Amino acid sequence: MVDRLEQSKALASDVRLTILTWLKTPALHFPHQVTGDPAEIGVCVTLLADTLRISQPTVSRHLEVLRRAGFLRVRRIGRWSFFARDEITLSDYAEWLRDTL
Template sequence: MVDRLEQSKALASQARLSVLGWLADPQAHFAHQVTGPPAEIGVCVTLLAARLEMAQPTVSRHLEVLRRAGFVTVRRIGKWAYFQRNEAALADYKAWINDHL
């Protein structure tokens, strides 16, 4: 079952909102990713950390909050983690907000 309170809390951070915004069009923001096309494999956490100007462990915690909320998915390739938006979960949350506000 989806925890709407946890999803709402996940959006209560400018850093997490920025990540979701950038991941909406990863090619526009992370075209320089050399390990593969960001729109296909996701965006590497190191590039997100650089863009946020935060330490990687801090960014990893933000991404884990988004993942637990269902808003991003993670793909592991070797030792690297790549993140993408979960558009279905975001659409579901938006619909729920529209129905309840």
């Protein structure tokens, strides 16, 4: 069962909303990622931290909240983690929100 309260709380942060917005068009916001195409593999935590100008542990906490809510998926390549939006879950949440409110 999807926890709509946890999903709603995950969106109650400017930083997390910014992350979701940037990951909507990752090639536009992270064209300098050299490991791989950010649209294909996601965006590296290091780039997110650098672009947000916050520490890696802090951005990791934000990413984990979004992941637990189902809004992000993570892909591990070697010792690096790459994050991308889960469009199905985001669409499902938006539909639920429209229907509920």
